Amino acid sequence: MSGARLGFFTRLLDAGTDGERYRRALAQVRAAERHGFASLWIAQHHFDRDEGGLPSPFPFLAAAAVQTERIALGTGIVTLPIDDPIRVAEDAAVVNALSGGRVQLGIGTGGTPSSFAAFGRVSDERRAIQAEHVEVLRDAFGGRGIRGTSSVLNPPAPDLAVRLWQATFSVEGGRRAGLDGDGLLLSRTQPKQPGQTLHDVQLPIVEAYLEALPSGVEPRILASRTAVVVDPADLDAAWEAADPGLRRLARTFLKQDGAGDLRDIARLTDTHLGTVDEVVASLEGDLTLGRATDVAFQVHSVDPAHEITLRSIELLATEVAPRLGLRTGAEAAAELQNLTARTTGVLA
Numbered sequence: 001m002s003g004a005r006l007g008f009f010t011r012l013l014d015a016g017t018d019g020e021r022y023r024r025a026l027a028q029v030r031a032a033e034r035h036g037f038a039s040l041w042i043a044q045h046h047f048d049r050d051e052g053g054l055p056s057p058f059p060f061l062a063a064a065a066v067q068t069e070r071i072a073l074g075t076g077i078v079t080l081p082i083d084d085p086i087r088v089a090e091d092a093a094v095v096n097a098l099s100g101g102r103v104q105l106g107i108g109t110g111g112t113p114s115s116f117a118a119f120g121r122v123s124d125e126r127r128a129i130q131a132e133h134v135e136v137l138r139d140a141f142g143g144r145g146i147r148g149t150s151s152v153l154n155p156p157a158p159d160l161a162v163r164l165w166q167a168t169f170s171v172e173g174g175r176r177a178g179l180d181g182d183g184l185l186l187s188r189t190q191p192k193q194p195g196q197t198l199h200d201v202q203l204p205i206v207e208a209y210l211e212a213l214p215s216g217v218e219p220r221i222l223a224s225r226t227a228v229v230v231d232p233a234d235l236d237a238a239w240e241a242a243d244p245g246l247r248r249l250a251r252t253f254l255k256q257d258g259a260g261d262l263r264d265i266a267r268l269t270d271t272h273l274g275t276v277d278e279v280v281a282s283l284e285g286d287l288t289l290g291r292a293t294d295v296a297f298q299v300h301s302v303d304p305a306h307e308i309t310l311r312s313i314e315l316l317a318t319e320v321a322p323r324l325g326l327r328t329g330a331e332a333a334a335e336l337q338n339l340t341a342r343t344t345g346v347l348a
Contacts, residue, residue: 004289005332006321007039007296008032008313009076009188009224012053012060013303021053022060024306029064031310033071035317036328039104039336040064041076041224041296046115058091065099072336074104076185076224076296077167079111081126082119085133089140093157101337105160106185106222107134108167134180137164162339165220174205178212183220186288188298189270191254198270199287206291218339222294225286227272228302229279229315238304242266242273245301273302276319283324294336295326 014024029040042060045052054060061073073095078088088105096103109130113123121129139146140153141161165183168174169190177184186202202223210219230238239262246265247258256268266273272282289295297316299309317328 005038009296009298038332039072041074077108081129085136106165174209178209223292242302
């Protein structure tokens with residue numbers, strides 16, 4: 001397919017207490033590293049436990065850092081208009097130092113309006129706040145005085161200046177990420193017109209990003225996708241477990257009717273659930289993956305049992321990735337860590 005690097009994405013939604021969720025997620029991260037995944041990406045969600053289990057990503061990434069050796073540690077995403085950008089820069093810098101330079105910092109404007117209100121922010125002002133906070137991040141990582149002061153980031157993290165990624169649903173957002181010389185984060189699904197595929201919506205975003213990217217800056221395009229790979233004996237149980245989550249996603253996020261055949265709902269929500277052969281065949285039709293430099297798989301909104309997630313991680317790495325041409329192993333992980341050495345002309 002593309003020679004993209006294989007990644008693992010999680011929203012930390014396993015059943016159980018919060019502590020059990022975090023411990024299971026760390027076990028999944030260790031499994032991903034053991035099976036050669038190049039990157040880990042974790043989502044941040046405030047207040048709604050059913051939407052995402054992690055409001056504060058950097059403590060979790062710090063725990064992952066000391067339990068792994070090479071896998072890249074990414075945020076997908078930090079909601080930057082809500083967070084204090086200096087706090088984000090400091091936390092990212094600490095985890096980057098602790099992990100030996102493995103942090104990838106994904107940022108975006110996402111978040112529900114109620115979350116903004118709780119943080120004393122105005123949701124309608126999120127884009128203006130985002131722009132201001134991004135500039136603070138760039139000054140911090142660039143070693144410049146923050147907000148016109150003589151204060152500089154400690155510990156220093158100059159390599160994070162070229163490990164920023166921007167999430168977007170829009171062509172304009174793709175163009176903006178390209179102009180800034182940042183990476184591009186694409187969602188597992190997004191609202192579409194009837195008859196449109198996910199790549200119909202996302203390929204124009206990719207094109208806008210590539211056209212705007214400054215000369216000499218290496219493209220970084222991560223496509224997140226939902227894929228749960230199971231053994232044939234587990235297939236019926238996996239579909240049964242997926243039913244409530246997929247129907248809820250269709251109703252709440254895509255604003256579509258959640259009734260009907262579950263396999264139709266899976267296609268509507270861009271969910272790839274099945275045996276190795278079925279998932280490979282399904283993913284081969286996703287043309288966005290051919291333009292991606294990184295593909296990160298998550299189990300949401302299927303949200304299977306922990307043991308099924310671990311098995312899916314194994315099958316993705318050992319069976320699916322080779323057939324799709326996705327790359328695993330230490331070399332793939334090192335490419336992300338060595339972006340500083342391989343990227344030139346980045347806007348700072």
